[in-house]
Amino acid sequence: METTGGQAVRVRGLRKRYGTARTGWKQAVAGVDLDVGRGEVVAVLGPNGAGKTTTVEILEGFRARDDGEVLVLGEDPARADRAWRARIGVVLQDSRDLGELTVGEVVRATARSYPEPRDPAELIATVGLEEKARTRLRALSGGQRRRLDVALGIVGRPELLFLDEPTTGFDPQARRTFWELVESLRDGGTTILLTTHYLDEAARLADRVVVVREGVVVAEGPPGTLGGAEARTPLVSWMQDGAPRSEVTDRPTELVARLAREAAGPDGEVPHLQVVRPSLEDVYLSLIGAEVGAVGTTTGAQTGTAAEEGTR
Amino acid sequence: MSTHTARPTGRGRLPGIWSLALARASVELRSFTRERDAVVFVFLYPILMLALFATVFGSEQAGSAGTGVDFARYFLPGMIATGIMLSSFQTLALAIAVERDDGTLKRLRATPLPASAYFLGKVAQVLAVATVQTAVLIAIAALAYDVPLPSEAGAWLTFAWVFVLGTATGSVLGVAFSSAVRSGRSASAVVIPVVLVLQFTSGVFFPFYSLPAWLQTAASLFPLKWLAQGLRSVFLPPEMVSLEPSGSWQLGLTAGVLAVWLVAGLVVGIRTFRWRRHDDG
Incomplete structure (x- = not known):
């Protein structure tokens, strides 16, 4: 091997x-x-x-x-x-242990186990817990606690x-701060x-x-x-003769122009006209929503998307 | 498959077990002393009980006419024994059950900390607490209640091995018993009744000679009775041996029973120890 x-x-x-x-x-x-x-x-x-x-x-x-x-x-x-x-470094799911120890104590104690650990004080600053170094873990917020978990995960330079x-x-602000921390690790x-x-x-x-x-x-x-190029193909949907219609197409402008000629009402508007490029979320939902057996191909994923869009 | 030599270079050596054990001991001691419940119900409890018994029964004697001693003197060995049991068995059974439940153990398992360093840290914490606690008990008994202390080296030698063997047995049994606890929340409900029953039946709160014979026999199956008896042989005058049901201090049997529990606890502890919760796969 x-x-x-x-x-x-x-x-x-x-x-x-x-x-x-x-x-x-x-x-x-x-x-x-x-x-x-x-x-x-x-x-x-x-x-x-x-x-x-x-x-x-x-x-x-x-x-x-x-x-x-x-x-x-x-x-x-x-x-x-x-x-x-x-x-390796491991950041487990929830953590609520070590409540009576301070941030500094926990980072220093964990660093002891590794051959070439990061400097505990620098690491605490890196994860933005400098002011909490003497705070006991039970007094940290969820976001602070998670950043400490990351500090413990990377203290050994994994x-x-x-x-x-x-x-x-997490609340949105804590999530953003956390992402920035992970991005800095990635960049490192x-x-x-x-x-x-x-x-x-x-x-x-x-x-x-x-x-x-x-x-x-x-x-x-x-x-x-994700899901292949076809999963991102725009979907045009509109109302025609009182029924919802939709079509997946590579050329949405052409389709809309045709609809303007053929399906527009007296006021020149196509009822409920929408052009949607499936978002990552749409692709993802179709991937996890469809039957496992049906999902091997992008067509399967796309059908799911179209069906879902059509019902909106 | 022989790719294991291709380790990245520049990696230092892993820290030694003893330095890690020392670091763990410091973490354990700090955690223990900051947990107010533990300090009150493990460390101070036997000390308060000794003071209470000595004060309430201050004018009375334990024993019978001719072979009696002050209650403070009679209860000192029992309180040392109960302190050893709380500091070793109860502390470890509760702490490890809680640490398993709250994820401390899993977190440690994800680091290069060897299991031996974790347990050595626990043992060091138990030894430190039990030693200080025993010293305080003896000091209070001697200074506040005029309990005479043994002067022969032989008695202190007996004290030393009973203390060490009792602490070791209690620690090992605490580790083993922690696996019987299914969640952190139920830990004290599972552990404390065991401790209480043993305290009442092993000659800690009542003079052992005043218990009914069947209860004495039942208590003899468990280590606390032997720990208390071994310590009575140290702190009571020799003639008090006549109040022992067997008429002897039975030091050989004491060592034997404690050793059997020690080995049994080791076997069970090693076989049942888990780093993860029961419900965690």
């Missing part, structure tokens, strides 16, 4: 199910392939229960997998040692950082694997988005191209 110098994460055919023979099985991850290149920011996007956290926790070495091939920084997380843990739903429950060359169910977050932070649904990857690509 070749070295994974250019690759931080390589996953093939990952499977994991929960449950027992008695209670029945739930297939949380049903054959996921995933690649993350060095220096890349990849967002795993999907609804709750899609298998995002299970996948990431297998990559972090917290869970055993049932099947599949997993290499993280060239090693199998299931057999990873301290040296490997020193090379080559790969896992962020699991980092901004759930840290490889980041992010899970989120916020589309705007994935679009803003990620080089590449992987959409998962019911344990499988249903789409993958840079945020701007």
Whole structure:
């Protein structure tokens, strides 16, 4: 096997199910392939229960997998040692621990575990908690707490950082501040694997988005191209003879001109005329809303979009 | 597959276990002393109880005619024993159950901190608290209630091994028992009744000789009775041995029972310890 110098994460055919023979099985991850290149920011996007956290926790070495091939920084997380843990950074979902310690104490204590940690005081300033260095954790706001979690995740200068739903429950201002922090890490060359169910977050932070649904990857690509070019084809909708009509077309201007001639009312207006270029959100919703089996192709995704638009 | 030597260069060595254990001990001690509940109900509790018993029963004697001592003197070993149990068993069972529930353990698991350093930090915290607590108990008994302290080296040697073995057993059992707690919220409801029942049946709050025989037998299955008995052998005058149900301090048996619990706790603790919550997959 070749070295994974250019690759931080390589996953093939990952499977994991929960449950027992008695209670029945739930297939949380049903054959996921995933690649993350060095220096890349990849967002795993999907609804709750899609298998995002299970996948990431297998990559972090917290869970055993049932099947599949997993290499993280060239090693199998299931057999990873301290040296490997020193090379990754993990920001878990919710955190409410260590309440009685101060920000400074927690960062300094965590830094002790790593061979070449960042300077704790500088790091606290980087995440904007300078004034809170002597504050106990229980007194931090949700956004401050999350920025501290990131500080603890990167204090060991990880080559790969896992962020699991980092901004759930944030107000817009806290989210923006958090994004800026992640962007500065990205610009510093840290490889980041992010899970989120916020589309705007994935679009803003990620080089590449992987959409998962019911344990499988249903789409993958840079945020701007997700779902393929056809998924972005404009949709023209209008009312004709009392019924809603719509058409997906590459040439919306031509269609509108034709409608102006053929479907306009006495006042020269086409009733309820709209030209909509499906947003990333439309594409995403169609991806996770459609049946898994039907989504392999962009046509499937597009049909879903058109149908959804048509009903509005 | 032999790509493991291709580590990135420039990576320093991982810190040693002992320096990490020391760092953990400092974190643990700070957390403990800032948790007001823990300070009151673990550290101060036996001290307050000793003061209370000594004051309430100040004029009375424990024992029978001819072989009696002041209540303060009789209860000192029991209060030291209960302090050791609170500082080791109760503290660790509660703390680890809560840390498992609130994600501390999972967070630590994601770092290169070795598990041994985590447990050494806990042990250091327990030892520090138990040592200071025991010293304060002995000092108060001696200074405020005129309890005479043993002068022979042999008694202090017995004290040393009973203290160390009792603390070790309590710590290991605390780690093991933490796995029986299913959530942080239920932790004290699960742990404290165990502690209370043992305190009432092991000669801590009542003189052990005044308990019915069947209760004495039942209490003999558990380590606290032996811990208290071992400490009575240190702090009570030799003639008080006649009040022990067996007529002897049974130091060999004490060491044996504590050691069996220590080993059993280790086996169970290692097999059941989890870094994640019960409901977390």
